[in-house]
Amino acid sequence: MKIGFYGASRAGISLALYFKDHGLEITGFYNRTYEKAIKASYMTATQVFTNPEELVDASDVIFIAISDTFIEEVSKNLYSSHLSQKVIGHLSGALTSDAIKTECRGKFSLHPIQTLRGQPEDVQFLKEAIFSLEGDDEGKKVAKIILQKIGNKYIELKKEDKVVYHLAATVASNYLVALLNFSYSLYKKIGLNDEAIFSIIKPLSSASLENFLKDRLNCLTGPAARGDVLTLQKHYNALPDEKKTTFLELLKLAADLIFEKGDKSVCEKLQQFINVKGGEKNEQGDNQDAF
Numbered sequence: 492m493k494i495g496f497y498g499a500s501r502a503g504i505s506l507a508l509y510f511k512d513h514g515l516e517i518t519g520f521y522n523r524t525y526e527k528a529i530k531a532s533y534m535t536a537t538q539v540f541t542n543p544e545e546l547v548d549a550s551d552v553i554f555i556a557i558s559d560t561f562i563e564e565v566s567k568n569l570y571s572s573h574l575s576q577k578v579i580g581h582l583s584g585a586l587t588s589d590a591i592k593t594e595c596r597g598k599f600s601l602h603p604i605q606t607l608r609g610q611p612e613d614v615q616f617l618k619e620a621i622f623s624l625e626g627d628d629e630g631k632k633v634a635k636i637i638l639q640k641i642g643n644k645y646i647e648l649k650k651e652d653k654v655v656y657h658l659a660a661t662v663a664s665n666y667l668v669a670l671l672n673f674s675y676s677l678y679k680k681i682g683l684n685d686e687a688i689f690s691i692i693k694p695l696s697s698a699s700l701e702n703f704l705k706d707r708l709n710c711l712t713g714p715a716a717r718g719d720v721l722t723l724q725k726h727y728n729a730l731p732d733e734k735k736t737t738f739l740e741l742l743k744l745a746a747d748l749i750f751e752k753g754d755k756s757v758c759e760k761l762q763q764f765i766n767v768k769g770g771e772k773n774e775q776g777d778n779q780d781a782f
């Protein structure tokens with residue numbers, strides 16, 4: 492099975508390297524910006540195609556590995572007299588295989604749940620990654636042959652679940668980074684250097700993640716878990732105004748977990764704190780509007 496990539500994207504390059512490592516045959520890359528296709532083919536020791544038709548003709552399976560926004564448009568414009576014999580996939584987490592708008596033998600979406608930078612090191616990260624698969628019968632059949640070859644675990648998704656599935660992945664990855672950066676910026680405010688900040692954040696966050704994986708319902712510690720409203724009030728006061736709403740929203744998320752655990756009295760204290768602070772914020776907002 493010959494696999495080609497439309498798009499010398501970060502994900503495309505990482506997967507081409509990973510697939511090659513597992514003995515799959517990669518034809519090469521076509522990319523809108525030619526120089527990037529050359530770089531990708533050099534990194535993966537594969538061919539460069541100067542137009543999509545050549546790529547399609549040379550490959551049995553074509554991954555449209557480009558930004559989600561343009562997958563529909565690019566697939567609609569794919570042309571080859573052999574297109575009906577080809578299987579086409581994309582790598583998007585949020586889009587379904589219906590985004591592939593061309594007549595072909597099979598369609599699939601195969602999403603590696605990992606952050607990829609188009610670097611050789613990604614091959615290591617991909618070893619641990621779970622993939623998700625959705626598609627028509629022929630598309631899934633072919634994708635499963637690829638999955639079997641690379642040996643990664645995968646989950647099959649219904650079309651209607653893809654957006655929520657992808658949202659959950661962004662929370663666990665992208666917004667987790669945003670939260671870590673929030674913590675970083677608070678430490679920066681009191682003058683700590685990066686070395687000190689990272690040596691605080693690393694063991695703390697790693698242990699939190701470990702504990703979550705081991706014992707989700709009982710892993711939460713700190714003032715929210717104790718219902719320690721006095722400390723929460725101090726934290727709230729120390730925050731810049733524009734971050735107070737974020738803090739209350741995070742507290743609501745913590746309260747969800749405490750509620751699920753069944754700790755009713757802590758949950759009530761948190762809810763009351765959130766309501767009072769939320770009310771004060773709204774009043775301030777109204778007053779500001781009056782000025």
Ligand SMILES: NC(=O)c1ccc[n+]([C@@H]2O[C@H](COP(=O)([O-])OP(=O)(O)OC[C@H]3O[C@@H](n4cnc5c(N)ncnc54)[C@H](OP(=O)(O)O)[C@@H]3O)[C@@H](O)[C@H]2O)c1
Nearest residue numbers: 498499500501502523524556557558559561582583606607
């Ligand atoms: N990176 C990740 O961590 C990751 C992980 C899992 C899945 N994915 C999925 O992988 C796919 C690629 O994402 P990426 O982050 O790797 O992308 P990327 O590195 O940002 O590259 C974007 C690619 O899209 C091409 N492109 C943009 N607009 C185009 C257009 N109008 N016509 C043709 N090509 C166009 C670009 O071509 P030019 O070079 O010409 O600009 C480039 O090859 C997406 O579906 C994404 O959801 C990514």
